[in-house]
Amino acid sequence: MATYKLVVLPGDGVGPEVVSAGLEALKAVERRFALRFELTEDVVGGACIDRFGVAIRPETLERCRRAHAVLLGAVGGPKWDDPTAPVRPEQGLLALRKGLGLFANLRPVKVYPYLAQASTLRPEVLEGVDMVVVRELTGGIYFGRPQRQWRSRRGRQAVDTLRYSEGEIRRILRVGFELARQRRKRLTSVDKANILESSRLWRTLANEMASQYPDVELRHMLVDACAMHLIRRPADFDVVVTENMFGDILTDEAAMLAGSMGMLPSASLGRRRSDGTGLGLYEPVHGSAPDIAGQDVANPLATVLSIALMLRHSLGEPAAAAALEEAVERVLAQGYRTRDIASEGAQTVGTQAMGRLVAEAVLA
Ligand code: IPM
Ligand code: MG
Numbered sequence: 433m434a435t436y437k438l439v440v441l442p443g444d445g446v447g448p449e450v451v452s453a454g455l456e457a458l459k460a461v462e463r464r465f466a467l468r469f470e471l472t473e474d475v476v477g478g479a480c481i482d483r484f485g486v487a488i489r490p491e492t493l494e495r496c497r498r499a500h501a502v503l504l505g506a507v508g509g510p511k512w513d514d515p516t517a518p519v520r521p522e523q524g525l526l527a528l529r530k531g532l533g534l535f536a537n538l539r540p541v542k543v544y545p546y547l548a549q550a551s552t553l554r555p556e557v558l559e560g561v562d563m564v565v566v567r568e569l570t571g572g573i574y575f576g577r578p579q580r581q582w583r584s585r586r587g588r589q590a591v592d593t594l595r596y597s598e599g600e601i602r603r604i605l606r607v608g609f610e611l612a613r614q615r616r617k618r619l620t621s622v623d624k625a626n627i628l629e630s631s632r633l634w635r636t637l638a639n640e641m642a643s644q645y646p647d648v649e650l651r652h653m654l655v656d657a658c659a660m661h662l663i664r665r666p667a668d669f670d671v672v673v674t675e676n677m678f679g680d681i682l683t684d685e686a687a688m689l690a691g692s693m694g695m696l697p698s699a700s701l702g703r704r705r706s707d708g709t710g711l712g713l714y715e716p717v718h719g720s721a722p723d724i725a726g727q728d729v730a731n732p733l734a735t736v737l738s739i740a741l742m743l744r745h746s747l748g749e750p751a752a753a754a755a756l757e758e759a760v761e762r763v764l765a766q767g768y769r770t771r772d773i774a775s776e777g778a779q780t781v782g783t784q785a786m787g788r789l790v791a792e793a794v795l796a
Contacts, residue, residue: 435468436500436747441492441528444478444521445720446730446783447505453732453787454503454739457756460791461743465752472499476528477507477521477720487524493531501746502528502713503739506720530570534700534713535600536607537567537679538741541666541686541696546764550691550773553663560667561689564611567679568604569700571596572630574676596630596675601637607701608673609645618670619650622658622678634675655682662686683717692772693718694731697738699745712746714738728782731770733760736790759793 440455442448455471462469474492481487487507496502507521528534541563548555576593583589605621612619621638623631635652642650653661655678661668662682666689674682687693696717704710716734724730737760743753768789769778781789 433466433468434747434749435470437470437498438472438742439492439496439499439502440471440473441476441502441504442473442479443476443505443507443524443720444509445506445722445725446718447477447507447720449505449725449728449783450716450730450732450735451503451505453783453790454735456784456787457732457736457759457790457794458739460759460794461739461752461756464755464794465749467747467749467752476504476524478509478512480524481512481519481521485519487519487521488527493527496528496532496713497711499711501711501742502532503735503742504528504713504715505735506716506718508720509722509725511722526574528713529700530575532711532713533570533702534711535568535570536604536701537569538607538611538699538701538745539565539567539679539683539686539696539717540741541565541683541690543690544695544761544764547691547695547773549775551689553666553689557663557666558689561669563666563669563686564615564671565679565683565686566604566608566611566671566673567683568596568600568673568675569679570676571600572676594628594630594677596633598633598637601634602641605634605638605641605673608671609641609648609650612648612671613645616670617648619645619648620658620669620672621650621652622655622672622674622682623652624655624678625652626654630675638673658682659685662689687717692731694734694770694772695737696734697736697741699738699741701745707748709746709748712742714742714746728784729771730783731772732783732787733770733790736760736787755794756790759790762793762796763789 543561573594576595625631700713740756
């Protein structure tokens with residue numbers, strides 16, 4: 433029986449709730465496909481700060497390194513938001529991404545026909561939306577040094593550094609080109625080349641690499657224009673590749689196409705083995721949503737869909753991944769909704785109930 437080691441990091445806010453609902457669905461997959469998951473739960477983020485004074489412990493990182501995959505709920509919340517605090521929950525997430533070498537963040541955005549009315553955009557704009565944003569995750573302004581504040585005669589000052597090396601840019605562009613090749617063969621590289629030197633290097637490298645991918649149509653788009661096109665003609669996009677912070681901002685925007693942040697999964701991947709699998713970190717895009725934490729109303733489907741990505745990209749179990757994705761479609765088709773995607777005539781259910789419904793659909 434195939435056995436997989438998973439580290440589970442529920443984290444903060446709605447994290448523990450969506451993870452527990454997601455694991456319910458995972459148990460159903462375990463039964464149906466005769467797999468075995470060895471789960472180890474650990475702490476990260478604010479929960480870790482409260483217990484250990486740091487956002488993640490070295491032994492947790494080590495445990496993750498030895499696992500097949502890591503499932504994370506969310507980190508952060510108002511309790512730890514003080515901008516002058518020496519430790520912040522987000523540091524735990526960044527340490528995981530960097531420490532595990534997970535440079536490629538895939539954020540698929542798909543509009544489920546049943547949910548088109550949950551979006552603030554008109555249904556006809558959303559027709560056919562099916563894209564993947566490939567976000568660079570371990571470089572750029574998130575990690576560049578110097579990053580600090582100081583006092584000077586002219587008052588307080590601060591600096592952040594946006595730095596990229598050729599190697600960092602090439603490896604993420606390669607992920608974009610390869611993914612486009614497997615899909616509709618359109619790659620949009622997003623930058624700010626009219627202003628930023630790092631973007632000009634990015635664009636030059638993309639153009640150089642394009643000759644190795646004659647089957648892929650590469651186009652460049654400035655990030656501000658991309659923000660506009662994403663809501664004007666979202667169905668035009670296939671694969672979007674971009675640097676860390678642009679990807680952070682654009683994926684929150686893109687999430688709104690799907691109607692709710694509660695529907696968007698993500699996979700963070702590093703180097704792959706020859707069979708295409710490798711260690712990965714899987715998390716819903718939505719974050720800790722402290723305003724609704726502990727109420728059993730958060731949408732666990734982003735977590736369920738993240739688990740599907742885990743089955744596909746880290747565990748090499750594509751059939752199980754597809755079964756989970758189909759189960760989500762089925763539950764939506766049956767008219768079950770969490771509060772964020774509620775609509776007239778549909779039945780609103782809680783977080784845990786949604787997890788159980790997906791589990792039942794997997795086994796049905
Ligand atoms: C995301 C989040 C994180 C980020 C935060 C929580 C550090 O916004 O995954 O998009 O900025 O990368
Ligand atoms: Mg974000």
